[in-house]
Amino acid sequence: MAWFKKTKEIRTDRKGKIPEGLWVKCDGCREIIYRKEIEKNLKICPKCNYHFRISARERLKLLVDEGSFIEMDENMTSADPIHFKDAVSYKERLKENQKKTGLLEAVISGDALIKGYPASLILMDFSFMGGSMGSVVGEKVSRAAERALEKKQPLVSIASSGGARMQEGIFSLMQMAKVSAVIGRLRDNGILYLSILCDPTFGGVTASFATLGDIIIVEPKSLVGFAGPRVIEQTIKQPLPDNFQRADFLLEHGLIDMVVDRKNLRDTLARLFELFS
Amino acid sequence: MIRYYLEFERPIEELELKIDELKRASDGKDIDISSEIRKLEKKVNDLRSEIFSSLTPWQKTLIARHPDRPYTMDYINMMTSDFVELHGDRRFADDPAVIAGMAKINGIAITIAGHQKGRGIKERIYRNFGQPHPEGYRKALRVMKLAEKFKKPVITFIDTPGAYPGIGAEERGQAEAIAVNLMEMSKLKTPIISVVIGEGGSGGALALGIADRMYMLEHASYSVISPEGCAAILWKKNGDLSAADFSKAADALKLTAQDLMDFKIIDGIIPEPLGGAHRDPEAMAKSVSDFILNAIEELKTRTQAKLLEDRYKRFRKIGTFVEEAE
Ligand SMILES: [Zn+2]
Numbered sequence: 001m002a003w004f005k006k007t008k009e010i011r012t013d014r015k016g017k018i019p020e021g022l023w024v025k026c027d028g029c030r031e032i033i034y035r036k037e038i039e040k041n042l043k044i045c046p047k048c049n050y051h052f053r054i055s056a057r058e059r060l061k062l063l064v065d066e067g068s069f070i071e072m073d074e075n076m077t078s079a080d081p082i083h084f085k086d087a088v089s090y091k092e093r094l095k096e097n098q099k100k101t102g103l104l105e106a107v108i109s110g111d112a113l114i115k116g117y118p119a120s121l122i123l124m125d126f127s128f129m130g131g132s133m134g135s136v137v138g139e140k141v142s143r144a145a146e147r148a149l150e151k152k153q154p155l156v157s158i159a160s161s162g163g164a165r166m167q168e169g170i171f172s173l174m175q176m177a178k179v180s181a182v183i184g185r186l187r188d189n190g191i192l193y194l195s196i197l198c199d200p201t202f203g204g205v206t207a208s209f210a211t212l213g214d215i216i217i218v219e220p221k222s223l224v225g226f227a228g229p230r231v232i233e234q235t236i237k238q239p240l241p242d243n244f245q246r247a248d249f250l251l252e253h254g255l256i257d258m259v260v261d262r263k264n265l266r267d268t269l270a271r272l273f274e275l276f277s
Numbered sequence: 278m279i280r281y282y283l284e285f286e287r288p289i290e291e292l293e294l295k296i297d298e299l300k301r302a303s304d305g306k307d308i309d310i311s312s313e314i315r316k317l318e319k320k321v322n323d324l325r326s327e328i329f330s331s332l333t334p335w336q337k338t339l340i341a342r343h344p345d346r347p348y349t350m351d352y353i354n355m356m357t358s359d360f361v362e363l364h365g366d367r368r369f370a371d372d373p374a375v376i377a378g379m380a381k382i383n384g385i386a387i388t389i390a391g392h393q394k395g396r397g398i399k400e401r402i403y404r405n406f407g408q409p410h411p412e413g414y415r416k417a418l419r420v421m422k423l424a425e426k427f428k429k430p431v432i433t434f435i436d437t438p439g440a441y442p443g444i445g446a447e448e449r450g451q452a453e454a455i456a457v458n459l460m461e462m463s464k465l466k467t468p469i470i471s472v473v474i475g476e477g478g479s480g481g482a483l484a485l486g487i488a489d490r491m492y493m494l495e496h497a498s499y500s501v502i503s504p505e506g507c508a509a510i511l512w513k514k515n516g517d518l519s520a521a522d523f524s525k526a527a528d529a530l531k532l533t534a535q536d537l538m539d540f541k542i543i544d545g546i547i548p549e550p551l552g553g554a555h556r557d558p559e560a561m562a563k564s565v566s567d568f569i570l571n572a573i574e575e576l577k578t579r580t581q582a583k584l585l586e587d588r589y590k591r592f593r594k595i596g597t598f599v600e601e602a603e
Contacts, residue, residue, distance in 0.1 A: 073600070076598050076599070078599070079597040079599055081540070081597040082531040082540075085528070086511050086529065135596030136596075136598045138595075138596050139596050139598055164502075165501075166501060166507055166510065166530075169501055169532070170500065170531065170532070170537060170540060171540070171595060171596055172501045173483055173499075173500070173501040174483075174592065174595040176456075176459060176480060177459050177483060177486075177592045178593055178595055180459035180460040181459070181460065181463035181464070182593065183460055184460040184461070184463050184464050203480070204479075206453075207440075207452040207453075207455040207480045207484075208455075209456070210452075211450070211452050211457075212456050212457070225447050225452065226440065226442070226451040226452035226455070227443075227446070227451070231442045232442045232443060232444065232447070235442045236442075236443055240444065241444070244444070244447070253448045253449070255453065
């Protein structure tokens with residue numbers, strides 16, 4: 001029984017990422033697809049348009065003008081404010097994730113040009129501790145927003161996160177307040193903020209900066225919400241509707257402005273910059 | 278009155294039952310056992326002092342959730358006058374898990390918003406166990422905007438396991454409702470004073486908690502995730518988690534008022550009567566009222582610009598990280 005459970009967990013863990021091997025089973029349509037075909041196609045399923053998760057660096061490459069990105073706060077790392085104790089200490093967990101991902105934290109930030117338009121950028125990476133928001137993510141998001149304010153240029157965030165980072169306790173919760181206050185200053189000063197939500201975005205990230213965009217864009221079929229589907233299912237003890245919390249569902253319920261394919265995102269952003277400038 | 282005892286209060290319960298029994302036995306009879314009763318009452322008091330001076334974070338979490346603990350409406354009844362409840366978010370519904378309205382405290386007109394749990398099964402269900410839907414947060418914000426317009430201080434009471442995880446809540450934008458409250462409260466042009474009276478459950482609590490003065494009751498808790506949720510993530514064992522696991526998680530999360538005071542997240546701890554707020558609600562309400570009145574007095578001397586700048590900085594500076602120069 002325990003063995004059974006374990007394999008199941010591993011499978012959920014892998015969801016969205018492209019598993020190793022020549023052939024890949026798509027989470028969108030369950031078809032078996034040649035791996036190279038997906039990689040060639042910006043990691044989008046050619047059969048059903050499911051957007052596989054990609055790293056922050058890969059996103060950057062797809063989005064900004066070549067050579068224009070200037071990374072900021074790239075050496076910022078997490079402290080251990082509540083000395084979180086678990087089987088593995090928080091510090092060790094951070095080290096593991098740094099080794100696994102080649103990133104120091106769950107977010108990359110900086111300034112770049114997108115089709116010639118300058119913007120401040122926030123790119124989250126789900127592979128680093130589930131893209132969770134602790135003090136570093138909160139601080140980098142805040143600083144990127146402040147840079148946008150100072151340079152009077154748009155802010156663009158690409159979110160993918162399980163929510164607030166448990167291991168920093170109340171400090172993580174308070175990052176929600178911090179980033180929302182900073183976004184409030186953009187609102188009051190006429191700075192455009194475009195928020196892009198990718199699979200998956202939940203909890204403290206959707207309940208703070210990610211849903212405060214002037215325009216909210218979601219990648220096709222992405223799962224986005226406040227509470228995770230499993231928690232909801234356990235609470236209400238009913239099966240969930242078919243496309244619950246998926247991009248189309250969000251659009252249908254008026255929660256987002258548009259669903260945009262990965263390959264069209266750069267053009268869409270440039271058009272919005274033009275229209276709002 | 279039927280008292281509700283927590284597991285670690287069992288020795289107290291035993292003594293108090295014995296006292297009740299003695300009182301009943303002596304009632305109308307000619308035997309004088311008052312000295313015996315007095316002795317037992319002193320014993321129970323000592324025992325309670327001992328237990329309550331060394332509560333673990335998990336025990337505090339249980340007191341914060343105690344079914345007899347005073348709720349938002351109790352504080353409104355005990356410490357304000359002329360309360361007028363306001364209903365609805367003007368968009369979808371009125372959420373009974375959040376109370377909002379106007380009242381007077383010591384003659385000063387204030388605006389109040391707070392989570393509301395219910396007492397007894399029927400009311401608990403009606404109040405959705407204090408777990409708001411988006412409408413609750415939007416109602417609270419609507420009333421706070423009224424406070425801004427008419428220059429009244431805002432008092433918020435925090436007491437929720439969290440925002441409700443349900444289909445309707447997601448369909449109507451639970452995340453956005455919380456986010457908008459965080460942003461709007463951070464720039465609301467009137468003083469905000471927030472008191473965690475019981476459970477401060479994550480984002481659903483924070484959505485009423487952006488304030489110029491933040492207080493917690495002595496045994497209240499405030500956390501990014503519940504000890505149960507934390508334990509389930511860390512020690513998933515086919516759902517058979519025990520109180521010992523929750524206790525370990527509560528320790529790790531640092532969720533007590535004392536922890537948050539050490540972290541300089543809150544401005545003060547409001548002491549509770551011995552045995553918890555529910556042991557003497559009137560005395561508790563008096564203390565809460567004193568803290569609020571002091572804060573109103575202090576904040577009213579601030580210019581609006583200073584008030585908003587201080588509030589912004591208060592949250593902007595939270596966080597610890599390492600920045601190494603290259
Ligand atoms: Zn597919």
